[in-house]
Amino acid sequence: MSRALLTPGLQSWLQTQAQSLNANADAAQEVLPQLVLAGMHRIAVPQAFGGDGGEAIDAIDAIAQVAEHSVTAAFVLWSHRAFIDYLCLTDNNAARELWLPDLLQGRLAGATGLSNAMKFLSQLEPLQVEARPDGDDGLSVSGKLPWVTNLRPPFVVAAAVQTPLQPAPMVLAIDSRLAGVQRSADLDLLALRASNTAAIDLAGVKVGQEAVLARDGLSFLKRARPMFLSLQCGMSLGLARASLQAAEQVGAARNVLGARIAQARTQLDSLRETIREGLVSGRFVADAPALFRVRLQLAAVVQESVQLELQGSGGRAYLRDHLPDFGRRLQESAFIPVVTPSLTQLQGELNKLAAAAAPAPERALP
Ligand SMILES: Cc1cc2nc3c(=O)[nH]c(=O)nc-3n(C[C@H](O)[C@H](O)[C@H](O)COP(=O)(O)OP(=O)(O)OC[C@H]3O[C@@H](n4cnc5c(N)ncnc54)[C@H](O)[C@@H]3O)c2cc1C
Missing domain, CATH: 2.40.110.10 (Butyryl-CoA Dehydrogenase, subunit A, domain 2)
Structure with missing residues (x-):
């Protein structure tokens, strides 16, 4: 289970702004400062580099908890945090000294x-x-x-x-x-x-x-990939949790949908645990496909969760003045499959590996 990482101030700001952040750019310049004020970007950055320290999974939980309210803000946090991670990984001290303090202070945005x-x-x-x-x-x-x-x-x-x-x-x-x-x-x-x-x-x-x-960009990208992809998984974890929570609040439909809601929750917990364990053991550096599969499975749970929210809410989900969060989450969920690497790219990579591992087809006898 993850501990609560949002400050009350950030939580209330996200709740108030979530619709606007998705629908227009009015508050675009405030997103990063709000995240920085709450210290979300310092979580799991080593203390030796000026961060708050902690386990890698804490950074994923931070993105998930932001995504429960707003995927827009969660993706901004992902960008900033992923860039900070490159500076933690690089052997180039000059780069770290030049940019990391300003990124941690929120004087500079990382992309x-x-x-x-x-x-x-x-x-x-x-x-x-x-x-x-x-x-x-x-x-x-x-x-x-x-x-x-x-x-x-x-x-x-x-x-x-x-x-x-x-x-x-x-x-x-x-x-x-x-x-x-x-x-x-x-x-x-x-x-x-x-x-x-x-x-x-x-x-x-x-x-x-x-x-x-x-x-050597290729070996750097391979080393950066586990955190890069795991942080992205935070967006799916948070969005799916928010939809499941909404689906649970719908009352009568709970009897019909309860088993599917419970199953989706169990899947989320188990996938988060796979991410945590893979980051601690370091196995995702050598076994990237394991993490590709986690992202694909999480994307499927997001789709199921949004559907459960819709099916639990019925026609009211179509009324913007009744359940505006559903429409926003439906749009936010359309982003999950196209985040780099997209689901198509991930599936393509897994297909290639499967084809390479398959035994060569037997030749027909003349
Ligand atoms: C809101 C938003 C913010 C974004 N922010 C960023 C950002 O900060 N940084 C960034 O770098 N990018 C960003 N992107 C870009 C995004 O990550 C790309 O959309 C993503 O890389 C998917 O690539 P694509 O659009 O080419 O589609 P793909 O999913 O790659 O697929 C498009 C086409 O390519 C084909 N294809 C893909 N893979 C294979 C394969 N293995 N074999 C055969 N055919 C294949 C598919 O059939 C399809 O026809 C952002 C996108 C959005 C929507």
Whole structure:
């Protein structure tokens, strides 16, 4: 069981703002400061780096508890927290010293533009950012990141880049205050509209060695992946719990739906325990597919939970003035399958592994 991590102030702010955060960008600039004020981003960041310490699962629980109220705010927390995790993992002290204090103070937003890298790893598309040598040990970075969340200026964003210096990609951190970084207007999203989600154009952005989070980007991404994916699982855990709680409050339908509600709850607890155990043992670094399966299963529980909320509520769920939270959660749930790596990408990876492990088909005898 997770302990309560939200401050009363953050809980009440999220409850008041949840609809607006999903439907418009009015409170977009307040989301990160509210999360920072409550210290949500410091949870499970090692004390040696200025965080509050704790178990890795605490950071997932923090995202889950925010997602119980608002997936928009939870995704902002995910972006910021995932970037902080890159700085905890990097061997580059200069990068950590340059950005981590400001991220922990909330003076800077952390963002992760790695969906292109995830698709590159699955050989689905080429990298869209390139870094060319510039001066003695600098780099000039150009390209586009079409989707990035938490771009509340000033921000720093992680991107995987191709470089002629080596065959493998690097992972760089790009600071929005550098010349040549251009943030687009917010994307016209179906939901999660206060998430500061936009595109970034990079035109000959000059960076030094402090920006190199990893020269060997592939091994860095593999090491970062367990926390990156586990933090995402927090969004599903929280959203599903909120829907199940709403489904439980519907009264008469409880007799009909009770067994399914209980089963979904048991699944959530068991999947959270799998995440906790995998992070403690470190097994997800070598066995990434185990975590892929957890994310796929959680996505299915989210769908089931939202359906249970709908079926328990009946027609009232269609009345915005009666049950506005259902409509919001329905839209929020549509985000779960497309978070990088998307369910399609995860399933594609599992299919490839299954095909590689299958015995070669027997040849027909002539
Ligand atoms: C609100 C919002 C915020 C976002 N924020 C960020 C962010 O902060 N950072 C970031 O990096 N990205 C972000 N994204 C981008 C998001 O993560 C991408 O939508 C995600 O990577 C899915 O990629 P895709 O859209 O190409 O769809 P995919 O799910 O990859 O699928 C699209 C197509 O590709 C095909 N396909 C996919 N995988 C395979 C496969 N293995 N084999 C064969 N065919 C395949 C599918 O059939 C499908 O036709 C955000 C998106 C949204 C909606």
